[in-house]
Amino acid sequence: MxxxxxxxxxxxxxxxxxxxxxxxxxxGNNNNNNQRVEGVxxxxxxxxxxxxxxxxxxxxxxxxxxxxxxxxxxxxFSGNCNGRYGLEQTxxxxxxxxxxxxxxxxxxxxxxxxxHYIEARExxxxxxxxxxxxxxxxxxxxxxxxxxxxxxxxxNGNGCTSGSQVELKNYAVQGTCNIDKAQxxxxxxxxxxxxxxxxxxxxISSSQYQSKCTDQNxxxxxxxxxxxYDTTNLYHTLEDFIQVFNLYSVFDLPLNxxxxxxxxxxxxxxxxxxxxxxxxxxxxxxxxxxxxxLRRDKKSQELCFKKVIIGALAEFSIVSRxxxxxxxxxxxxxxxxxxxxVTESFNMSHIEPNPLEFSIVLIDRKNYKNxxxxxxxxLDDTRRIENMEEFAQNCEKxxxxxxxxxxxKGEVKVVPRIVDFAVMTWKEQLEMAKRxxxxxxxxxxxxxxxxxxxxxxxxxxxxxxxxxxxxxxxxLARWLGLAYFRVQMAGERVVWNxxxxxxxxxxxxxxxx
Numbered sequence: 018m019x020x021x022x023x024x025x026x027x028x029x030x031x032x033x034x035x036x037x038x039x040x041x042x043x044x045g046n047n048n049n050n051n052q053r054v055e056g057v058x059x060x061x062x063x064x065x066x067x068x069x070x071x072x073x074x075x076x077x078x079x080x081x082x083x084x085x086x087x088x089x090x091x092x093x094f095s096g097n098c099n100g101r102y103g104l105e106q107t108x109x110x111x112x113x114x115x116x117x118x119x120x121x122x123x124x125x126x127x128x129x130x131x132x133h134y135i136e137a138r139e140x141x142x143x144x145x146x147x148x149x150x151x152x153x154x155x156x157x158x159x160x161x162x163x164x165x166x167x168x169x170x171x172x173n174g175n176g177c178t179s180g181s182q183v184e185l186k187n188y189a190v191q192g193t194c195n196i197d198k199a200q201x202x203x204x205x206x207x208x209x210x211x212x213x214x215x216x217x218x219x220x221i222s223s224s225q226y227q228s229k230c231t232d233q234n235x236x237x238x239x240x241x242x243x244x245x246y247d248t249t250n251l252y253h254t255l256e257d258f259i260q261v262f263n264l265y266s267v268f269d270l271p272l273n274x275x276x277x278x279x280x281x282x283x284x285x286x287x288x289x290x291x292x293x294x295x296x297x298x299x300x301x302x303x304x305x306x307x308x309x310x311l312r313r314d315k316k317s318q319e320l321c322f323k324k325v326i327i328g329a330l331a332e333f334s335i336v337s338r339x340x341x342x343x344x345x346x347x348x349x350x351x352x353x354x355x356x357x358x359v360t361e362s363f364n365m366s367h368i369e370p371n372p373l374e375f376s377i378v379l380i381d382r383k384n385y386k387n388x389x390x391x392x393x394x395x396l397d398d399t400r401r402i403e404n405m406e407e408f409a410q411n412c413e414k415x416x417x418x419x420x421x422x423x424x425x426k427g428e429v430k431v432v433p434r435i436v437d438f439a440v441m442t443w444k445e446q447l448e449m450a451k452r453x454x455x456x457x458x459x460x461x462x463x464x465x466x467x468x469x470x471x472x473x474x475x476x477x478x479x480x481x482x483x484x485x486x487x488x489x490x491x492x493l494a495r496w497l498g499l500a501y502f503r504v505q506m507a508g509e510r511v512v513w514n515x516x517x518x519x520x521x522x523x524x525x526x527x528x529x530x
Contacts, residue, residue, distance in 0.1 A: 081272060083265040083358070090354040098346030102335055102496060106351070110135050110145070110267045117201045119194035125223055128192030132201075132210070133267050135329065143333055144207045145264050146214075148325045152191040152229055155309040156318040157217070159184035183244075183280050183305050189217040191319075193226050209244050210327045213280075230321035233314035239268070239324040240276045241296065242305065246331035248286025251443075252465040252489060256331035258288075261296055262355050263335065264328040273298050280305045288443050294362050336493065343488050349496035356468050356497060360451065363444060368451040369471050375420070375527075377412050377433040378449060380458030381405055400459045400481055403509040409433040411513045412457070412520065419524045438463040454527050457520075459506065464490045468497065473530040475500035475523045479511075500526050 080086045084107060091104040099105040110133045119130040129149035136143040196218055203211040243261060247253030265272070277297035292302045303310060312320055331337070335351065338344070360366045370376060382401040402408055416431045438446050450456065450466035457477045458464050467476040467490055476494045480487075480503060494501035502523045504516045 082269050083262055083272070083354070084267075084269045086358060087266055087350055087354045090357070091350040098348060099350065101338075102346055102349030103351055106135070106335075107263070107266045111269075113137060118197035119192065126193040127223065127226060128194045130192070130194070130196055132207075135263070135267070141204050141206050142202075143329055144210065145267055145326070145328050146207075146210045147268065147327070148190075148192065148214075148322070150192065150226070150230075150321070150323060151325060152221075152226065152319050152321050153308060153325075154189050154191070154319050155312075157186040157189035158306055158308065159186065183213065183282065185213060185217040187217050188219045190214060191219050191221050191226075193221060193223045195220050206333050207329050209242075209280075209330055213244075214242075214327055226321075229317075229319055231314065234312050234317055234319060235321040235323065236276070236311060237323050238274050238276050238300070239270050239326060240278055240322055241265075241270070241326045241328065242278050242280045243292070243328065244281045244330060245279065245283055248283045248289070251288065251438075251446075251462040253331065253462075254286065254288045254291075255465050255468065256334045256336050258291060258295065258359075259336050259352070259355050260328055260331045260334040262358065263351060264326065265296065266351070268326055270326070272296070276300045277302050278305050278308065279303070291359075291362075291443070295358070336489075339492060340487060340489050344492040344495065346492075347495050348498065352468070352493065352496045353498075360447070360469060363447060365448060365451060368448060370452055370454050370474060373429060375416050375429050375431045376453045376455075377409075377416065377431070378453040378456045378458075379405065379409055379412065379433055379435050380456070380461070380463040381435050381437045382459060382461055382463065383437065383439065400461055401509070402459065402479075402506075402511050404511060405435055408511045408513070409435055411517070415517065415520055416524050419521065419528060423528055425528075436463075438466065455523060460487055460490070465493075467499065468493055470497075470499055472498065473527060475502065475527050477502045477504070477520065477523050479504055479506045479516075481506045500530070 080089065087104050087107060091099070100109065113134040114131050115134070116129070116131045119126065119128050127150040130146070132144040132146040134142055134144055196215065198215055201211065201215060203215075241261065241264065243257070245254075245257050247257070261277075264270075265275070275297065277292055277300075279292070279302060289302075293300075308320055309318060312318075335349070357366070360368075379402075410433075413431050413433045417426070420426055420429055420431070434449070436449060438449075441449070446463075446466050447469055450469045451471060453470060453474055455475050455477060456464070456467050456470065457479070459479045459481050464476065464478060470476065476490060476499055478490050478501070491501050491503065500523065502519050504519045506515075
Protein backbone atom coordinates (compact mmCIF):
# COMPACT_ATOMS: atom_id res chain seq x y z
CA MET A 18 0.00 0.00 0.00
CA UNK A 19 1.24 3.45 -0.92
CA UNK A 20 0.18 4.76 2.50
CA UNK A 21 2.44 2.36 4.40
CA UNK A 22 5.30 2.94 1.99
CA UNK A 23 5.04 6.67 2.47
CA UNK A 24 4.87 6.40 6.24
CA UNK A 25 8.03 4.28 6.23
CA UNK A 26 9.84 7.11 4.49
CA UNK A 27 9.11 9.73 7.14
CA UNK A 28 12.20 11.69 8.11
CA UNK A 29 13.08 11.34 11.78
CA UNK A 30 15.65 13.86 13.01
CA UNK A 31 18.07 12.10 15.33
CA UNK A 32 21.51 13.18 16.55
CA UNK A 33 24.28 12.54 14.03
CA UNK A 34 21.84 11.22 11.42
CA UNK A 35 21.47 14.52 9.61
CA UNK A 36 23.88 16.40 7.47
CA UNK A 37 23.50 20.16 7.52
CA UNK A 38 22.53 22.14 4.49
CA UNK A 39 23.47 25.30 6.33
CA UNK A 40 23.67 24.11 9.94
CA UNK A 41 22.91 20.66 11.39
CA UNK A 42 19.69 20.34 13.36
CA UNK A 43 21.27 18.46 16.26
CA UNK A 44 25.00 19.05 16.12
CA GLY A 45 25.98 18.96 19.76
CA ASN A 46 29.50 20.12 18.92
CA ASN A 47 28.36 23.28 17.18
CA ASN A 48 29.66 26.22 19.16
CA ASN A 49 27.05 28.56 17.72
CA ASN A 50 23.72 27.51 19.20
CA ASN A 51 21.82 30.00 17.04
CA GLN A 52 21.20 27.33 14.45
CA ARG A 53 19.84 28.49 11.12
CA VAL A 54 17.86 25.64 9.60
CA GLU A 55 16.90 25.60 5.92
CA GLY A 56 16.14 21.91 5.32
CA VAL A 57 17.97 18.66 6.05
CA UNK A 58 19.00 15.56 4.16
CA UNK A 59 20.58 12.32 5.29
CA UNK A 60 24.26 11.59 4.84
CA UNK A 61 23.36 9.57 1.79
CA UNK A 62 21.20 12.35 0.38
CA UNK A 63 17.93 10.49 0.98
CA UNK A 64 15.35 10.38 3.73
CA UNK A 65 16.21 8.31 6.81
CA UNK A 66 13.37 5.96 7.80
CA UNK A 67 12.16 6.28 11.36
CA UNK A 68 12.85 3.25 13.52
CA UNK A 69 11.18 4.55 16.68
CA UNK A 70 7.91 2.89 17.66
CA UNK A 71 4.91 4.94 18.70
CA UNK A 72 4.26 4.88 22.45
CA UNK A 73 0.81 6.44 22.16
CA UNK A 74 -2.45 4.89 21.04
CA UNK A 75 -2.45 4.76 17.27
CA UNK A 76 -5.75 6.29 16.26
CA UNK A 77 -5.34 5.19 12.67
CA UNK A 78 -4.97 1.55 13.59
CA UNK A 79 -7.63 1.69 16.26
CA UNK A 80 -10.31 3.44 14.24
CA UNK A 81 -11.45 3.30 10.66
CA UNK A 82 -13.21 6.66 10.47
CA UNK A 83 -12.66 10.26 11.54
CA UNK A 84 -16.00 10.20 13.34
CA UNK A 85 -14.83 7.38 15.61
CA UNK A 86 -11.59 9.23 16.34
CA UNK A 87 -13.41 12.40 17.40
CA UNK A 88 -15.67 10.33 19.68
CA UNK A 89 -12.56 8.78 21.25
CA UNK A 90 -10.95 12.18 21.82
CA UNK A 91 -14.12 13.69 23.26
CA UNK A 92 -14.24 11.09 26.04
CA UNK A 93 -11.13 12.59 27.63
CA PHE A 94 -11.48 16.15 26.39
CA SER A 95 -13.67 18.51 28.34
CA GLY A 96 -14.86 21.55 26.46
CA ASN A 97 -17.29 24.43 26.66
CA CYS A 98 -17.83 24.74 22.92
CA ASN A 99 -18.51 21.18 21.85
CA GLY A 100 -21.46 22.28 19.72
CA ARG A 101 -19.31 24.58 17.61
CA TYR A 102 -15.92 22.89 17.56
CA GLY A 103 -16.42 19.30 18.65
CA LEU A 104 -18.35 16.07 18.50
CA GLU A 105 -21.74 17.69 19.06
CA GLN A 106 -21.34 19.72 15.87
CA THR A 107 -20.71 16.50 13.94
CA UNK A 108 -23.72 14.80 15.51
CA UNK A 109 -25.97 17.78 14.71
CA UNK A 110 -24.79 17.85 11.09
CA UNK A 111 -25.33 14.10 10.72
CA UNK A 112 -28.99 14.38 11.74
CA UNK A 113 -29.74 17.81 10.22
CA UNK A 114 -30.26 16.59 6.65
CA UNK A 115 -32.51 17.71 3.81
CA UNK A 116 -33.42 16.19 0.46
CA UNK A 117 -34.14 18.34 -2.56
CA UNK A 118 -36.57 16.42 -4.72
CA UNK A 119 -34.53 13.22 -4.61
CA UNK A 120 -34.78 10.95 -1.58
CA UNK A 121 -34.97 7.35 -0.50
CA UNK A 122 -38.79 7.53 -0.51
CA UNK A 123 -38.82 7.52 -4.32
CA UNK A 124 -38.47 3.78 -5.06
CA UNK A 125 -38.46 4.17 -8.83
CA UNK A 126 -35.49 6.52 -8.68
CA UNK A 127 -32.09 5.20 -7.59
CA UNK A 128 -30.63 8.74 -7.46
CA UNK A 129 -30.44 10.51 -4.12
CA UNK A 130 -29.43 14.13 -3.44
CA UNK A 131 -29.15 15.22 0.19
CA UNK A 132 -27.34 17.94 2.11
CA HIS A 133 -26.24 18.00 5.74
CA TYR A 134 -26.24 21.37 7.49
CA ILE A 135 -23.00 22.30 9.27
CA GLU A 136 -24.59 25.65 10.08
CA ALA A 137 -28.31 26.07 9.48
CA ARG A 138 -28.47 29.85 9.08
CA GLU A 139 -31.56 30.70 7.04
CA UNK A 140 -29.85 33.43 5.03
CA UNK A 141 -26.52 31.70 4.43
CA UNK A 142 -26.59 27.97 5.34
CA UNK A 143 -23.35 26.01 5.24
CA UNK A 144 -23.97 22.58 3.72
CA UNK A 145 -22.11 19.48 2.64
CA UNK A 146 -23.94 17.37 0.09
CA UNK A 147 -23.98 13.94 -1.46
CA UNK A 148 -25.26 12.39 -4.65
CA UNK A 149 -25.97 8.69 -4.79
CA UNK A 150 -26.23 6.81 -8.10
CA UNK A 151 -25.38 9.54 -10.58
CA UNK A 152 -23.60 9.70 -13.93
CA UNK A 153 -20.81 12.12 -14.82
CA UNK A 154 -20.11 12.63 -18.51
CA UNK A 155 -16.33 13.16 -18.61
CA UNK A 156 -16.53 14.73 -22.07
CA UNK A 157 -18.41 17.66 -20.55
CA UNK A 158 -15.77 18.60 -17.99
CA UNK A 159 -13.85 21.73 -18.90
CA UNK A 160 -10.39 20.28 -19.47
CA UNK A 161 -8.84 23.75 -19.29
CA UNK A 162 -9.58 23.65 -15.60
CA UNK A 163 -7.13 20.79 -15.30
CA UNK A 164 -4.52 22.28 -17.58
CA UNK A 165 -4.31 25.85 -16.24
CA UNK A 166 -3.16 25.00 -12.72
CA UNK A 167 -2.74 28.69 -12.14
CA UNK A 168 -1.27 28.55 -8.66
CA UNK A 169 -2.28 30.88 -5.89
CA UNK A 170 -4.79 33.61 -6.57
CA UNK A 171 -6.22 36.03 -4.06
CA UNK A 172 -9.66 36.21 -2.48
CA ASN A 173 -9.90 38.95 0.14
CA GLY A 174 -6.12 38.83 0.37
CA ASN A 175 -5.65 35.06 0.37
CA GLY A 176 -7.17 31.97 -1.10
CA CYS A 177 -8.87 31.82 -4.47
CA THR A 178 -12.01 33.01 -6.19
CA SER A 179 -14.63 30.70 -7.63
CA GLY A 180 -12.83 31.11 -10.96
CA SER A 181 -10.32 28.55 -9.75
CA GLN A 182 -12.99 25.85 -9.72
CA VAL A 183 -13.77 23.53 -12.59
CA GLU A 184 -16.54 24.16 -15.06
CA LEU A 185 -19.09 21.46 -15.83
CA LYS A 186 -21.04 21.89 -19.04
CA ASN A 187 -24.74 21.21 -19.42
CA TYR A 188 -25.69 17.52 -19.04
CA ALA A 189 -22.37 16.78 -17.31
CA VAL A 190 -24.23 15.39 -14.28
CA GLN A 191 -27.20 13.05 -14.76
CA GLY A 192 -29.56 11.31 -12.38
CA THR A 193 -33.00 9.78 -12.17
CA CYS A 194 -34.82 12.44 -10.16
CA ASN A 195 -35.73 16.10 -10.50
CA ILE A 196 -33.70 18.28 -8.15
CA ASP A 197 -35.75 21.15 -6.79
CA LYS A 198 -33.29 23.89 -7.76
CA ALA A 199 -35.59 26.61 -6.45
CA GLN A 200 -35.70 24.99 -3.03
CA UNK A 201 -31.94 24.60 -3.05
CA UNK A 202 -31.12 28.24 -2.37
CA UNK A 203 -27.86 29.34 -3.96
CA UNK A 204 -25.57 30.89 -1.36
CA UNK A 205 -21.99 32.13 -1.39
CA UNK A 206 -21.01 29.77 1.41
CA UNK A 207 -21.66 26.58 -0.54
CA UNK A 208 -21.10 27.88 -4.04
CA UNK A 209 -19.12 24.80 -5.04
CA UNK A 210 -22.27 22.67 -4.97
CA UNK A 211 -24.81 25.36 -5.87
CA UNK A 212 -22.91 26.97 -8.74
CA UNK A 213 -20.80 24.11 -10.10
CA UNK A 214 -22.76 20.88 -9.56
CA UNK A 215 -26.45 21.82 -9.51
CA UNK A 216 -26.76 23.89 -12.74
CA UNK A 217 -25.53 21.14 -15.14
CA UNK A 218 -27.62 18.41 -13.49
CA UNK A 219 -30.01 16.78 -15.95
CA UNK A 220 -32.71 14.20 -15.07
CA ILE A 221 -32.92 10.95 -17.05
CA SER A 222 -35.21 7.94 -16.75
CA SER A 223 -34.40 4.97 -14.54
CA SER A 224 -34.22 2.73 -17.61
CA GLN A 225 -31.64 5.07 -19.19
CA TYR A 226 -29.62 4.98 -16.00
CA GLN A 227 -29.70 1.18 -15.85
CA SER A 228 -28.63 0.84 -19.47
CA LYS A 229 -25.73 3.29 -19.08
CA CYS A 230 -24.32 1.97 -15.81
CA THR A 231 -22.43 -1.31 -16.05
CA ASP A 232 -19.79 -2.81 -13.83
CA GLN A 233 -17.18 -1.64 -16.34
CA ASN A 234 -17.92 2.04 -15.79
CA UNK A 235 -19.21 2.15 -12.19
CA UNK A 236 -17.17 3.44 -9.23
CA UNK A 237 -18.40 1.71 -6.11
CA UNK A 238 -16.27 3.51 -3.50
CA UNK A 239 -17.33 6.92 -2.10
CA UNK A 240 -15.72 9.78 -4.05
CA UNK A 241 -15.02 13.12 -2.36
CA UNK A 242 -14.72 16.19 -4.60
CA UNK A 243 -12.40 18.85 -3.18
CA UNK A 244 -11.95 22.40 -4.43
CA UNK A 245 -8.98 23.80 -2.57
CA TYR A 246 -8.75 27.30 -1.16
CA ASP A 247 -4.97 27.64 -1.30
CA THR A 248 -2.00 25.42 -2.13
CA THR A 249 1.05 27.37 -0.93
CA ASN A 250 0.10 28.81 2.46
CA LEU A 251 0.14 26.26 5.30
CA TYR A 252 -2.55 27.99 7.35
CA HIS A 253 -5.01 28.06 4.46
CA THR A 254 -4.01 24.53 3.43
CA LEU A 255 -4.86 23.40 6.97
CA GLU A 256 -8.26 25.03 6.48
CA ASP A 257 -8.71 22.80 3.44
CA PHE A 258 -7.53 19.69 5.29
CA ILE A 259 -9.69 20.39 8.36
CA GLN A 260 -12.77 21.10 6.25
CA VAL A 261 -12.40 17.70 4.57
CA PHE A 262 -11.61 16.11 7.95
CA ASN A 263 -14.96 17.40 9.19
CA LEU A 264 -16.64 16.17 5.98
CA TYR A 265 -15.31 12.64 6.56
CA SER A 266 -16.70 12.80 10.09
CA VAL A 267 -20.18 13.94 9.05
CA PHE A 268 -20.51 11.18 6.43
CA ASP A 269 -18.55 8.62 8.47
CA LEU A 270 -16.42 7.79 5.43
CA PRO A 271 -13.99 4.84 5.61
CA LEU A 272 -10.43 6.14 5.52
CA ASN A 273 -9.14 3.13 3.62
CA UNK A 274 -11.90 2.90 1.02
CA UNK A 275 -12.63 6.43 -0.18
CA UNK A 276 -11.35 8.16 -3.30
CA UNK A 277 -10.45 11.85 -3.42
CA UNK A 278 -10.71 13.97 -6.58
CA UNK A 279 -9.27 17.48 -6.90
CA UNK A 280 -11.86 19.76 -8.52
CA UNK A 281 -9.84 22.93 -9.04
CA UNK A 282 -7.15 24.19 -11.41
CA UNK A 283 -4.54 25.20 -8.83
CA UNK A 284 -0.99 23.89 -8.74
CA UNK A 285 -0.31 20.92 -6.51
CA UNK A 286 1.65 22.94 -3.95
CA UNK A 287 4.09 21.67 -1.29
CA UNK A 288 1.43 19.94 0.82
CA UNK A 289 -0.27 17.94 -1.94
CA UNK A 290 0.93 14.52 -0.71
CA UNK A 291 -1.21 15.04 2.40
CA UNK A 292 -4.40 14.47 0.39
CA UNK A 293 -3.47 10.88 -0.35
CA UNK A 294 -1.83 10.21 2.99
CA UNK A 295 -4.88 11.41 4.91
CA UNK A 296 -7.93 10.84 2.75
CA UNK A 297 -7.30 8.58 -0.25
CA UNK A 298 -4.93 5.98 1.10
CA UNK A 299 -5.61 3.11 -1.23
CA UNK A 300 -6.24 5.18 -4.36
CA UNK A 301 -4.34 7.75 -6.35
CA UNK A 302 -5.55 11.33 -5.97
CA UNK A 303 -6.61 12.52 -9.42
CA UNK A 304 -7.92 15.75 -10.90
CA UNK A 305 -11.50 15.86 -12.10
CA UNK A 306 -10.30 16.40 -15.67
CA UNK A 307 -8.72 12.94 -15.47
CA UNK A 308 -11.84 11.11 -14.28
CA UNK A 309 -12.02 9.20 -17.53
CA UNK A 310 -8.86 7.36 -16.44
CA LEU A 311 -11.11 5.39 -14.05
CA ARG A 312 -13.18 3.94 -16.89
CA ARG A 313 -12.62 0.30 -17.72
CA ASP A 314 -15.09 0.61 -20.58
CA LYS A 315 -13.15 2.86 -22.94
CA LYS A 316 -16.04 3.08 -25.39
CA SER A 317 -18.14 5.25 -23.11
CA GLN A 318 -17.25 8.69 -21.75
CA GLU A 319 -19.76 8.36 -18.93
CA LEU A 320 -18.89 7.19 -15.43
CA CYS A 321 -21.42 6.02 -12.86
CA PHE A 322 -20.87 6.73 -9.16
CA LYS A 323 -22.49 5.04 -6.21
CA LYS A 324 -21.71 8.05 -4.00
CA VAL A 325 -20.22 11.49 -4.71
CA ILE A 326 -19.70 13.91 -1.82
CA ILE A 327 -19.13 17.62 -2.25
CA GLY A 328 -17.88 19.70 0.64
CA ALA A 329 -17.90 23.35 1.59
CA LEU A 330 -15.03 25.66 0.73
CA ALA A 331 -12.23 26.03 3.26
CA GLU A 332 -12.78 29.74 3.79
CA PHE A 333 -15.88 28.74 5.79
CA SER A 334 -14.23 26.05 7.92
CA ILE A 335 -14.35 26.05 11.69
CA VAL A 336 -10.76 27.33 11.66
CA SER A 337 -11.88 30.48 9.86
CA ARG A 338 -14.47 31.50 12.43
CA UNK A 339 -13.78 34.66 14.38
CA UNK A 340 -10.29 35.25 12.99
CA UNK A 341 -10.95 38.94 13.64
CA UNK A 342 -11.36 38.48 17.37
CA UNK A 343 -10.26 36.29 20.23
CA UNK A 344 -12.69 33.39 20.36
CA UNK A 345 -14.26 32.66 23.74
CA UNK A 346 -14.00 28.90 23.23
CA UNK A 347 -11.08 27.22 24.91
CA UNK A 348 -11.28 23.72 23.50
CA UNK A 349 -12.05 21.80 20.32
CA UNK A 350 -12.08 18.02 20.19
CA UNK A 351 -12.25 18.26 16.38
CA UNK A 352 -9.07 20.37 16.06
CA UNK A 353 -7.32 18.28 18.70
CA UNK A 354 -8.22 15.06 16.89
CA UNK A 355 -7.10 16.54 13.57
CA UNK A 356 -3.69 17.36 15.08
CA UNK A 357 -3.36 13.79 16.35
CA UNK A 358 -4.62 12.45 13.02
CA VAL A 359 -1.91 14.28 11.05
CA THR A 360 0.95 13.25 13.35
CA GLU A 361 -0.29 9.65 13.38
CA SER A 362 -0.53 9.70 9.58
CA PHE A 363 3.08 10.84 9.38
CA ASN A 364 4.09 8.25 12.01
CA MET A 365 5.33 11.03 14.30
CA SER A 366 3.16 10.65 17.40
CA HIS A 367 6.17 9.46 19.40
CA ILE A 368 8.19 12.63 18.73
CA GLU A 369 8.29 15.18 21.54
CA PRO A 370 10.64 17.80 22.99
CA ASN A 371 13.93 16.52 24.38
CA PRO A 372 13.82 16.89 28.20
CA LEU A 373 17.55 17.71 28.19
CA GLU A 374 17.12 20.51 25.66
CA PHE A 375 15.07 23.70 25.52
CA SER A 376 14.34 24.18 21.82
CA ILE A 377 13.32 27.65 20.62
CA VAL A 378 12.14 27.74 17.02
CA LEU A 379 12.47 31.27 15.61
CA ILE A 380 10.64 31.61 12.29
CA ASP A 381 12.72 33.55 9.78
CA ARG A 382 10.47 34.95 7.06
CA LYS A 383 11.59 36.28 3.70
CA ASN A 384 10.03 39.36 2.15
CA TYR A 385 7.61 38.53 -0.65
CA LYS A 386 5.23 40.30 -2.99
CA ASN A 387 1.78 40.59 -1.44
CA UNK A 388 -1.61 41.55 -2.89
CA UNK A 389 -1.25 45.27 -2.19
CA UNK A 390 -0.29 47.72 -4.91
CA UNK A 391 1.08 51.25 -5.14
CA UNK A 392 0.38 52.43 -8.67
CA UNK A 393 1.56 49.60 -10.91
CA UNK A 394 4.08 48.29 -8.37
CA UNK A 395 3.32 45.32 -6.18
CA LEU A 396 4.47 45.98 -2.63
CA ASP A 397 6.72 43.82 -0.49
CA ASP A 398 5.33 42.19 2.61
CA THR A 399 7.92 43.05 5.22
CA ARG A 400 6.90 40.77 8.07
CA ARG A 401 10.42 39.74 8.96
CA ILE A 402 12.89 40.38 11.75
CA GLU A 403 16.02 42.18 10.53
CA ASN A 404 18.07 41.54 13.68
CA MET A 405 17.25 37.84 13.95
CA GLU A 406 20.71 36.73 15.13
CA GLU A 407 20.70 39.30 17.93
CA PHE A 408 17.15 38.29 18.82
CA ALA A 409 18.15 34.62 19.00
CA GLN A 410 21.05 35.44 21.33
CA ASN A 411 18.73 37.37 23.65
CA CYS A 412 16.26 34.47 23.67
CA GLU A 413 19.01 32.00 24.54
CA LYS A 414 20.29 34.21 27.35
CA UNK A 415 16.79 34.68 28.79
CA UNK A 416 16.09 30.93 28.88
CA UNK A 417 19.44 30.22 30.54
CA UNK A 418 18.64 32.80 33.20
CA UNK A 419 15.22 31.23 33.76
CA UNK A 420 16.81 27.79 34.12
CA UNK A 421 19.29 29.19 36.61
CA UNK A 422 16.44 30.63 38.69
CA UNK A 423 14.88 27.15 38.69
CA UNK A 424 18.15 25.60 39.87
CA UNK A 425 18.65 23.82 36.53
CA LYS A 426 21.74 25.59 35.29
CA GLY A 427 23.79 23.21 33.15
CA GLU A 428 21.13 20.48 33.21
CA VAL A 429 19.32 21.63 30.07
CA LYS A 430 20.93 22.79 26.84
CA VAL A 431 19.31 25.87 25.31
CA VAL A 432 19.11 25.71 21.51
CA PRO A 433 17.64 28.60 19.48
CA ARG A 434 16.98 27.49 15.92
CA ILE A 435 16.47 30.11 13.23
CA VAL A 436 14.19 28.35 10.78
CA ASP A 437 12.99 29.17 7.27
CA PHE A 438 9.96 26.90 7.00
CA ALA A 439 9.43 27.95 3.38
CA VAL A 440 12.39 25.86 2.18
CA MET A 441 11.62 22.80 4.31
CA THR A 442 9.33 19.91 3.47
CA TRP A 443 6.14 19.68 5.49
CA LYS A 444 7.46 16.56 7.23
CA GLU A 445 10.53 18.51 8.35
CA GLN A 446 8.37 21.41 9.52
CA LEU A 447 6.10 19.06 11.44
CA GLU A 448 8.98 17.32 13.16
CA MET A 449 10.59 20.64 14.03
CA ALA A 450 7.36 21.80 15.66
CA LYS A 451 6.87 18.60 17.64
CA ARG A 452 10.39 18.87 19.07
CA UNK A 453 9.98 22.55 19.98
CA UNK A 454 9.40 23.92 23.46
CA UNK A 455 8.59 27.36 22.11
CA UNK A 456 7.79 28.67 18.62
CA UNK A 457 8.30 32.40 18.07
CA UNK A 458 7.46 34.27 14.89
CA UNK A 459 5.83 37.22 13.20
CA UNK A 460 2.22 36.51 12.17
CA UNK A 461 2.34 34.30 9.07
CA UNK A 462 1.70 30.83 7.69
CA UNK A 463 4.69 29.28 9.47
CA UNK A 464 2.93 29.85 12.79
CA UNK A 465 0.34 27.26 11.67
CA UNK A 466 2.88 24.60 12.69
CA UNK A 467 1.87 25.50 16.24
CA UNK A 468 -1.10 23.15 15.69
CA UNK A 469 1.36 20.28 16.17
CA UNK A 470 3.10 21.51 19.34
CA UNK A 471 3.11 19.15 22.28
CA UNK A 472 0.95 20.03 25.29
CA UNK A 473 3.67 21.62 27.45
CA UNK A 474 5.00 23.80 24.63
CA UNK A 475 3.94 27.36 23.81
CA UNK A 476 3.41 29.75 20.91
CA UNK A 477 4.61 33.37 20.96
CA UNK A 478 3.27 35.49 18.10
CA UNK A 479 4.59 38.87 17.06
CA UNK A 480 2.04 41.24 15.59
CA UNK A 481 3.35 43.73 13.09
CA UNK A 482 1.78 46.41 10.91
CA UNK A 483 -1.35 45.42 9.02
CA UNK A 484 -1.50 42.01 10.72
CA UNK A 485 -2.74 43.52 13.97
CA UNK A 486 -6.12 42.06 14.81
CA UNK A 487 -5.59 38.65 13.20
CA UNK A 488 -6.39 36.07 15.88
CA UNK A 489 -5.82 32.93 13.75
CA UNK A 490 -3.09 31.45 15.89
CA UNK A 491 -4.35 32.57 19.28
CA UNK A 492 -7.65 30.81 18.61
CA LEU A 493 -5.97 27.64 17.33
CA ALA A 494 -3.69 27.54 20.39
CA ARG A 495 -6.61 28.04 22.77
CA TRP A 496 -8.69 25.32 21.10
CA LEU A 497 -5.74 22.93 21.54
CA GLY A 498 -5.09 23.87 25.15
CA LEU A 499 -1.70 25.41 24.35
CA ALA A 500 -0.14 28.40 26.10
CA TYR A 501 -0.23 31.43 23.80
CA PHE A 502 1.50 34.81 24.07
CA ARG A 503 1.57 37.89 21.89
CA VAL A 504 3.73 41.00 21.56
CA GLN A 505 3.70 44.03 19.28
CA MET A 506 6.56 44.95 16.93
CA ALA A 507 6.72 48.43 15.39
CA GLY A 508 9.64 48.42 12.96
CA GLU A 509 11.93 45.96 11.21
CA ARG A 510 13.94 45.13 14.33
CA VAL A 511 12.91 43.48 17.57
CA VAL A 512 13.53 45.75 20.56
CA TRP A 513 14.31 43.26 23.30
CA ASN A 514 13.04 45.51 26.10
CA UNK A 515 9.63 45.51 24.42
CA UNK A 516 9.38 41.73 24.25
CA UNK A 517 11.46 40.45 27.18
CA UNK A 518 8.70 40.45 29.82
CA UNK A 519 6.33 38.42 27.64
CA UNK A 520 9.12 36.10 26.53
CA UNK A 521 10.10 35.47 30.18
CA UNK A 522 6.45 34.75 31.05
CA UNK A 523 6.22 32.19 28.24
CA UNK A 524 9.45 30.45 29.31
CA UNK A 525 8.46 30.38 32.99
CA UNK A 526 5.15 28.79 32.03
CA UNK A 527 6.85 26.09 29.97
CA UNK A 528 9.30 25.25 32.76
CA UNK A 529 6.46 24.96 35.28
CA UNK A 530 4.13 22.79 33.17
